[in-house]
Each structure stands twice: as C-alpha cells, then as structure tokens.
Amino acid sequence: MRYLPLTDTDRSAMLNVIGVQSIDDLFMDVPVEAQLATKIDGLPDHASELAVERHMGKLARKNMVAGDVPFFLGAGAYRHHVPASVDHLIQRGEFLTAYTPYQPEIAQGTLQVLFEFQTQVARLFGCDVANASMYDGSTACWEAIGMARRITRRGKALLSSGLHPHYVSVARTMARFTGDQLVYTTPRVDAEPDIQTLIDAIDGDTSCVVVQYPDILGRIGDLSALAAKAHAAGALLIAVVTEPVALGAITPPGDMGADIVVGEGQSIGVGLQFGGPYLGLFACKQKYVRQMPGRLCGETVDAEGKRGFVLTLSTREQHIRREKATSNICTNSGLCALAFSIHMTLLGERGLTDLAALNHARAVQAAEALEAVPGVRLLNSSFFNEFTILLDQDAREVARALADRDILGGVSLGRLFPDAAELSGGLVVAVTETTTEDDIAALCGGLKEVLA
Template sequence: MRYLPLTQIDRDAMLGVIGVATIDDLFVDVPEAARLDGPIHGLPMHASEMAVERHMSALSRKNLTAGDAPFFLGCGAYKHHVPASVDHLIQRGEFLTAYTPYQPEIAQGTLQMLFEFQTQVARLLGTDVANASMYDGSTACWEAIGMARRITKRGKAILSSGLHPHYVSVAKTMAKFTGDALETSAPTLGADTDIDALIAAIDKDTSCVVVQYPDILGRIADLKPLADACHANKALLIAVVTEPVALGAIKAPGEMDADIVVGEGQSLGVGLQFGGPYVGLFGCKEKYVRQMPGRLCGETLDADGRRGFVLTLSTREQHIRREKATSNICTNSGLCALAFSIHMTLLGEAGLRQLAAINHAGAVAAAERLSQVPGVELVTTSFFNEFTLKLPVEARPIVRTLADRGILAGVSLGRLYPGEDALANGLVVAVTETTTAEDVETLAAALQEVLA
C-alpha cells in the first residue's frame, strides 16, 4: 500500500467530524509533563540515512548495557541467559510476527505453540487454565482486578504494599475509568510482609486482594492464610509473579489456592530490551475461565479425526459485541510467548529447578558478602534471587556513583518510592545465573569504598 500523507485540509475535515479543534485536543488525558513541546532535543529535523545511523550509533554508545558491567538490577525485569536457539527459532518465517492470524485455524503451528505455552504457564503458576498471553505483567495485573470485579460484583481492591509500584500505577490509571477503589500503601523496610494487615483489611466490599510473590523487596510469604481469609469473605486472591524462575524453587501461588495468578514472563526467553516488549502471564481457576481476558487456544479433532488446534475462547471486543467483552486487550504477545515457550521447553522441569537453585544459591552468597560491608544491613531474610539491603545513607546517590564506575548496583527504593523517606536507604539487589563471584566482589569492594 502506498503511503499517502494527509493534507491540512484532510486533517481539518477529520477534526471537524470528531468535534475537536486541534490534534492536541486528542491528548488531553496524557499528563502535560509527559508531552513533548517541540522536536526531540539533539535530533536534526532532517538528515541522510548515513548521517542518522552515525548519530544514533553515537547516542547508543552512551548507554551502559547489561552485558558490559556487573549487573544487579531487578525489580520486575531480570538478566538471564537466553540460549541462542531461542532467537534462531523465533526468527523462522512462519513465526516472525507479533500477531496471531485473524483466521487462526489456518495457522496450526501458531495455535499449537500457544496451546503449549498455555500448558506451560498453567503448570508453572499452579492454575487450572492459562490464556495465550497478555501485553506484560502490569497490564495483566490490572486485567485480573477487572476480572475480580466482574466475578464478585464488588468494586474495592486491596493492593499489597509489596506490589511493584509500577503495577500499582497502571492499576490506578485504569481505575479512573472503571470507578474501582484501590487501597494502597508503601512497604516497610523490614523483613516482615504485610499479610496480616491484608487479612485484617478484607471486608464485605472487597473484590480482591492483590499480593506480589516474591514481593518488591524480595520477601516470600505463605499465601494460604490470605487465600482462606479472602474466600471466607467471598473475595478473590490475585497473586503477581514478576520473576517466574522463582517458581522452579518455591510453591506456585495456585497451589496455595490463589484464584488468579498473573505475572511477567520476561525472565524466560526474552531479553531486557530496554524495557520491552515483554509478555504477560495469566492463569486462573477453571470456574472463572469465561471471565478471563484475552484468548484461549484449545485442542480438538478435525472431520477426519486428526489432531487440530482452534481458538476456543476469545471474549474480547474484536470477536463479540463490545458491551459483552471482558477486556479491550486487542492482541497477545505472540512472539515473546513463543520465546518463553521455547526456553521453557529447552529447560524442562528438571532444568528449571536447577536454574532456580543456581539463582538462589548465588543470591544467598551475594547477600552474605554484601552484608559484611560496614554499615550495610540485610533486610530480607527470606528470598529467592532478589533481596533488599539497608545502607547507612540514601541509596540513590550511591547507585549513581557506582554506575559512573561501571557497576549497576541495584534499584534504589528512593527511585521507586520518591518522597518516602523511610525507604530512601533501601537498595534492591538481584542475582541470577549470569552474575559471577567476581561481580559480587567488585560490587562489595566498590560499595565499601564509596560508603567509607
């Protein structure tokens, strides 16, 4: 199709039809601070292709990338080793698209892959069923809250203080349009989770309780008492998993009677990629399947008795009347789901458990070493591959100083919770199979020097 740019007359006619004066009127819901007031600084208005390539290459060299430094960042996005075969397979011609075909039954390979992905996710999360993926973990979390509202006919969600603040932010944004009341708070810089406080907060108006597992500080809690309290009040328990590798070592939320389990699948098969695209995981109990957003692929037999795959359930607005749609989620992260599924297949159950064990052992060793630095206190006593340190000073300037030295030391809680002075000294450190003992020693030595 040829590209035919619009004239100003075309634009004016379109604006007149929809009833706004300018294009800017279409973006009034975007905060002013997030809008550009002119061209992007540093980019020329026009240039040759070669000049643009040189300019963009120069800009890229200013980045300190994950593979070029000791790397301890986490908080929802993790650096894991992705086998080369994953990238090779997802680039095959029959797979290299982000879209699920709109006549899905003719794409048996794509449907079979999504069917296998669903099976893997359901087993990983401990749920009866799983869908064919969501955009990412944060939007999956919001979709779960919306699903709980439809099931319980209630409009108040209690969000754990240990839920990732970015997930909370997405939920708050969406709740503006649905009227859901969200109860939120900042975490306490300590070893204990807020499970008891969540149980105490549940009442007859509660649709769901949302808890992260492990939480933003890396803490792990038994979710069964919380699930029991939710069900006693006819509310649902939603568990959020941002590090799926953890489920190779700790009990799946579905096994602790969570009703809906969602998460971010980036750790398996998908690189960091400067923040996306990622892949959302979504599973639930079978009795709630018709309220689940997104797509569900199923297995059947064709007219000749041969195994085949179909789009079994798709309660989204593109397939049924808009007012009956469960969600406006318009696609699934098909290519990232494929990468996830390939990586999971290569690992197998034994491989995932071994990978989880390596991650945990590395994190324990790192926590022991870093807590030996004078003035540094280990906050998290129960964790998988991510833990929180309390520094004797504000963590954010320390992180910047170490980044200038070529060490990506972790995520400061002051960055995640600006204005929360009680959290300012907190530093969340993640360790994976890609972290070496030399990396840990480099961080420990540098941390001791800058804190002296």
C-alpha cells in the first residue's frame, strides 16, 4: 500500500514495545458488537494509481469543459485566466501541506501571505481591515448579517432583490434558527437595481441593508445614498461583491459608505471548480474589527524585535470562547486566499485595471452583438462584465438547447428563481477576457437557431 510506510517487520516490533499481542488488542475499548472482523463488504480493494487515474479520467471526460466551448456562465462564479505560476506556487509542499499557523515561528510563510491578503482585500473593497478569508461568498454574506445584528442589536435585515438567490437561501436557512428577520423579494424586470426601494424600506428596526454590487442581473448602482440613509437610521450597509474583477473598473463599495463589504474571491486565482472550494472575502470599517468573524492575522515582533506575524484577536473565536464565539467558523480558505493573493500580486494595480477594462469591453461587444439577434432584448442600462438578456421563451429551455449545441450560453433566471414566473425569460450572460469574438459569434448564431 503505497501510502503506508510500516512494514510487517515494523508492526511486530512496535507491538512488542507496546506490550500487546496484536492490533486487535489496541481496539479492545470498542464494543465487540461494533467491531468489524474484516474489511467492509461491498467495497473494492485498493487500486493502483493507474487504475484510479483511469476511473477519474473517465468521469472527468463526461463533463463539458468550459474552456472547450463558447462559455458565458457567471451568476456568482466567473471564468478567468489564472497564470500558471499561481498554481505552481500554491502546490509548494510548504504551503499545501501546512496546517493553520498555530506555531507562528515556523509558519511565517502562511502568516505573511495572510497579512498581505488582508491588506489587498481591504484596499480592493475600499475598507480599513479585512479578515483572513471565509468559506465562500454566501457564508461571508450571512456572517455579515450576523455581525450587523451584534453591532446594532437589531434583528431585521433588508436583502436587496439583486442579491444572489443562493446567498438569500443560505441566509434564510440560518435565520430560521437564529431568529433574524429577513426582508426579501425576487427581482423585478427593471433596467436599474432596486436601490430606491431599499432606501424607502429602511426603518428604525433595520440592522442592515444587504446589496449586491454589481447585482445578480449585472446591474450597477451608486450606493452612496443608500449608505447615507442606512447610517441615518442607525443601520449598516453591507455590500456583496461576487465579481471582484469589477473593482478594477468601478468605485469600490467602501468608498461609497458601505460598512461591511463581503464577497466571493473565486474570480482571482481560484477557478471554477464546479462551485468549490471558493473564497469568502470579508472587510469592514476599523471600528467594527472586534465584531468581525473569522481568523485574523496581525503584525507583531519576536523576542529579538524582528517583525513577524501571528493569528490574533482569537478571543473572538470558538476554540477559546466556545459557546460565546462570534461564529462557529474554524477553518478559512487559506489555500484559496493564497491563490487570490498571488494572482493579485501578479496583476497589481495596472494588471487589474487592464483586466477589468478588457472584461468590460468584451462584455459591451457581446451585448451589442446579442441585441442584434431577433428576439433578444438587453435588460441592463449599466453592467460590468455580465448582463441579462430577455427572451420571449423560457430561458431554461434555451440554455439547454444551446448546451445541446455545445454552447454554454448563460444562466437562466428560471434556474435561479424557479418560483418567479415573470423572470423565466431572463438569461444572465457573463463575458470575460477568456471570451473570444468567435465565442460571441457562436452564441449569437446558436441563439438565432434556438429562437427561430
């Protein structure tokens, strides 16, 4: 067995040292009736690398690979080109096979990266501080709502209709048990985001307003007035960014007054991976730092006065406070944070700006091309790299018909909002730097066929 170093000679010698006859003696505390005398029935025995590779390769080939076809899916997960050096570096054994940096003297690599990551995220979101990452955007979003409750001591959260419906679902699941009140409706078919509606809904019970930027339909709106109204009412503004590349082109939420900015970091460095692992980003104003969930890395000095980094403010965390912790989160997305940070370092200000410009330009090209297809209307008045088109038929069927033509044409609103019949003609189309002009032409051509 290739992963097991002990030889039978070793095993005998060790049993001798322990002073028992056999391995079974070491399992003597297991009740006899719960002990399996032999390996579990009905499962295959160990397999060679070659055999495992064949099996996994066969399954992998049953999937339509995004990079092999014209591809326009977004809605919370975006396909970007990740430089080869990112994947190389995160596979360094010292990063990949390390644990949470509980012994900082021999974990400065991970810790310095987290410190750099926190700074990058805070700057990107226009916030003062950021944490060392969370599971994903949806759980970060829920954690922000809980944090707003702790800060404001109020229990009503207004969720924008433009918030990703899966994020809404996650919040609903949790709120059912915490007792938070969530105010939410599915989006209207409107060229603009629902900012004014949210402003009007804020009242003295509101703990926070949660708004996605750009929103699930790709729309972008200025959050300044919303922030002002929320603050006037003693509520917090939580902004959710599912496409951080956008912030290379548009004003970050922190600059418009958001108190907490959370997001999904998958776009930078991580890749699609069928939904996970992803990377929750979490940033806020300095004054709320002690209410922030998740791990934090902080700067300090060692016994010789040299700069170093440690996990800090862990008194907020569950392994110290047990039932009084700010959240039950124990793990972060360390390796994804590393990938994000490396990719962001490669990009830098200039690369991110150029990347965002290219994304937007390609998206505009795609929108213009699609508008020219009969039966297609563009919903958005503004967008970054994703927009919604309206069709006269159920977009779920259209998406499947396009897939039959080897085109992954977009995410249907019917899939995201199965209960909102009025949205069924919507298709969310994402366009990135990986989209070619040929891809756009293929989508237009495919739509013409399907809609004909």
